[in-house]
Amino acid sequence: MTKKLTKAAAAKAATRNPEAGEDAAPMSNRATRAAERRDAIVAAAMEEFIARGFAATRLDDIAKRAGVAKGTIYLHFKDKESMFEELVRTVIVPVVVKLSALPPPTSSVRDLIETFAGNFLKEVIGTRRGDLVRLIVAEGPRFPAVADFYYREVVSRGIAGMRALIELGIARGEIHQANLARYPQIVIAPAMIAVIWQSLFARHAPLDAQDMLRVHLDLIFGERRTT
Amino acid sequence: MTKKLTKAAAAKAATRNPEAGEDAAPMSNRATRAAERRDAIVAAAMEEFIARGFAATRLDDIAKRAGVAKGTIYLHFKDKESMFEELVRTVIVPVVVKLSALPPPTSSVRDLIETFAGNFLKEVIGTRRGDLVRLIVAEGPRFPAVADFYYREVVSRGIAGMRALIELGIARGEIHQANLARYPQIVIAPAMIAVIWQSLFARHAPLDAQDMLRVHLDLIFGERRTT
DNA sequence: TGACTATGACTGACTAGTCAGTCATAAATG
DNA sequence: CATTTATGACTGACTAGTCAGTCATAGTCA
Numbered sequence: 001m002t003k004k005l006t007k008a009a010a011a012k013a014a015t016r017n018p019e020a021g022e023d024a025a026p027m028s029n030r031a032t033r034a035a036e037r038r039d040a041i042v043a044a045a046m047e048e049f050i051a052r053g054f055a056a057t058r059l060d061d062i063a064k065r066a067g068v069a070k071g072t073i074y075l076h077f078k079d080k081e082s083m084f085e086e087l088v089r090t091v092i093v094p095v096v097v098k099l100s101a102l103p104p105p106t107s108s109v110r111d112l113i114e115t116f117a118g119n120f121l122k123e124v125i126g127t128r129r130g131d132l133v134r135l136i137v138a139e140g141p142r143f144p145a146v147a148d149f150y151y152r153e154v155v156s157r158g159i160a161g162m163r164a165l166i167e168l169g170i171a172r173g174e175i176h177q178a179n180l181a182r183y184p185q186i187v188i189a190p191a192m193i194a195v196i197w198q199s200l201f202a203r204h205a206p207l208d209a210q211d212m213l214r215v216h217l218d219l220i221f222g223e224r225r226t227t
Numbered sequence: 228m229t230k231k232l233t234k235a236a237a238a239k240a241a242t243r244n245p246e247a248g249e250d251a252a253p254m255s256n257r258a259t260r261a262a263e264r265r266d267a268i269v270a271a272a273m274e275e276f277i278a279r280g281f282a283a284t285r286l287d288d289i290a291k292r293a294g295v296a297k298g299t300i301y302l303h304f305k306d307k308e309s310m311f312e313e314l315v316r317t318v319i320v321p322v323v324v325k326l327s328a329l330p331p332p333t334s335s336v337r338d339l340i341e342t343f344a345g346n347f348l349k350e351v352i353g354t355r356r357g358d359l360v361r362l363i364v365a366e367g368p369r370f371p372a373v374a375d376f377y378y379r380e381v382v383s384r385g386i387a388g389m390r391a392l393i394e395l396g397i398a399r400g401e402i403h404q405a406n407l408a409r410y411p412q413i414v415i416a417p418a419m420i421a422v423i424w425q426s427l428f429a430r431h432a433p434l435d436a437q438d439m440l441r442v443h444l445d446l447i448f449g450e451r452r453t454t
Numbered sequence: 455t456g457a458c459t460a461t462g463a464c465t466g467a468c469t470a471g472t473c474a475g476t477c478a479t480a481a482a483t484g
Numbered sequence: 485c486a487t488t489t490a491t492g493a494c495t496g497a498c499t500a501g502t503c504a505g506t507c508a509t510a511g512t513c514a
Contacts, residue, residue: 029483033489034489037490051368051369052282052369053280053281053282053365053366053369054280054282054283055279055280055281055282055283056281056282056369058472058473058474059473059474059475060473060474063492068490068491069490069491069492070474070475070491070492071475071476071477071490071491071492072489072490072491074475074476075489075490079474079475080474080475134364134365134368137361137364137365137423137427138280138361138364138365138366139280139365140426140427141278141361141426141427142278142279142280142283147427147428148431151427151428151431151432155428155431156431156432177442177445177446177450179442179445180442180446182438182439182442183417183438183439183442183443185417185420185421185424185434185439186417186439186442186443186446188420189416189417189419189420190410190412190413190416192416192419192420192423193412193415193416193419193420194412196364196419197412199367199368200364200367200368200374200378201374201378201382204375204378204382204383205378205383207412211409211410212409212410212412212413215404215406215407215409215410215413216410216413218404218406219404219407219413219446219447220446223404260463261463264463264464285498285499285500286499286500286501287499287500295464295465296464296465296466297465297466297500297501298463298464298465298466298501298502298503299463299464299465300501301501301502302462302463302464306500306501307500307501455514456513456514457512457513457514458511458512458513458514459510459511459512459513460509460510460511460512461508461509461510461511462507462508462509462510463506463507463508463509464505464506464507464508465503465504465505465506465507466502466503466505467502467503467504468501468502468503468504469500469501469502469503470499470500470501470502471498471499471500471501472497472498472499472500473496473497473498474495474496474497474498475494475495475496475497476493476494476495476496477491477492477493477494477495478491478492478493478494479490479491479492479493480489480490480491480492481488481489481490481491482487482488482489482490483486483487483488483489484485484486484487484488
């Protein structure tokens with residue numbers, strides 16, 4: 001029983017790091033193909049979970065979409081629930097890494113935040129990742145493990161990072177409202193709303209997220225005079 | 228087949244309007260009890276759906292919680308799906324009505340919005356209604372009927388109303404950023420984030436929604452000097 | 455008013471179908 | 485050939501929806 005879980009974890013580890021000993025050696029064919037299959041399953045599972053939610057998603061459908069037999073899924077994941085949890089980790093982590101890479105802090109705080117917003121726009125809003133965020137909001141209460149992970153890895157870091165930027169902005173005189181540092185959520189809120197809007201209401205009323213975020217930054221920093 | 232649906236609708240109508248002819252006449256015991264049962268089912272269903280999501284909710288559990296046999300549910304609702312849809316309507320409509328009642332427009336735009344935010348805080352944020360909003364975000368994509376209804380009755384009205392207020396604020400010189408009227412979402416966003424935050428992260432990091440909304444209004448209107 | 459009948463709200467055991475997870479077998483690999 | 489990996493038919497638990505039967509209440513009549 002526990003053996004299988006261990007094996008799944010090992011397979012996952014192999015995906016990113018083919019055995020500590022051989023270091024940079026190329027992965028064996030087997031490991032490569034196993035990793036490819038795992039990725040296919042993760043991709044298929046993401047599509048299905050996003051489209052139907054956790055409970056209504058059938059493993060048969062995931063298997064079919066991934067071009068794999070159902071049993072194969074159980075070679076990589078303990079069960080449906082932990083597949084969902086690992087899926088979230090697998091997809092979220094690279095995004096966080098990407099978005100955490102801030103540009104040189106030589107520019108103005110506004111430019112820093114604007115760059116971040118641009119990346120967020122490109123990497124999340126209106127993409128499958130955005131749908132995944134909506135899915136986390138949807139399933140979070142039923143998956144404390146997911147909600148905890150998301151809070152720890154994404155939300156708390158995002159809030160902390162944004163707070164640091166706001167404080168820098170205040171110190172430099174770019175931001176005039178000191179209280180803003182107490183609620184970084186206010187700065188992030190429109191971006192989150194854009195994510196949800198695209199998932200739910202885009203077909204009723206399309207939203208120009210980029211333009212909206214610019215207006216929001218104008219509100220925080222004051223309107224741009226010259227570039 | 229269609230008869231049953233009609234009957235359910237009739238029972239529902241009877242809840243609020245006991246037969247057009249007799250006007251103010253008291254409802255018969257039967258109709259009263261039927262209405263009470265329907266309400267009990269709606270309340271039970273809301274709890275269960277919020278806790279488990281649509282797909283994972285068992286009608287047996289709803290019945291048990293409502294103190295009713297499973298068959299009774301089908302006297303009031305066509306099936307699980309339309310029960311969910313009617314539930315959303317039943318719960319949302321009164322809230323919209325309540326929140327639509329604006330105070331006399333003699334006060335400043337800031338006061339108008341602040342009053343609205345206060346009501347929203349009391350009626351939605353941190354309540355079962357707030358959880359329901361999260362549920363709509365969660366299930367919306369799988370229930371176009373629900374998403375459409377919510378967009379039509381809540382979102383589009385809210386956006387339009389807020390836009391009117393913003394334009395008034397601009398005209399009166401209370402709001403300086405004219406572009407804000409193009410994205411009323413920006414004004415509403417923190418309130419929505421507060422709703423979601425309470426559902427998902429309150430136990431990780433409690434959020435003083437009221438204070439946050441005040442800070443946000445300070446950002447839009449400039450900080451308060453005197454009252 | 456009291457007795458008798460008609461109504462339809464309510465019940466819950468039951469059916470038919472679904473789907474997560476298993477495992478005996480087969481294929482691939484080295 | 486031995487071992488690892490993959491398959492998909494199968495099982496058993498679970499649940500949406502049904503329906504024949506019950507019974508409290510409304511209606512009728514003497």
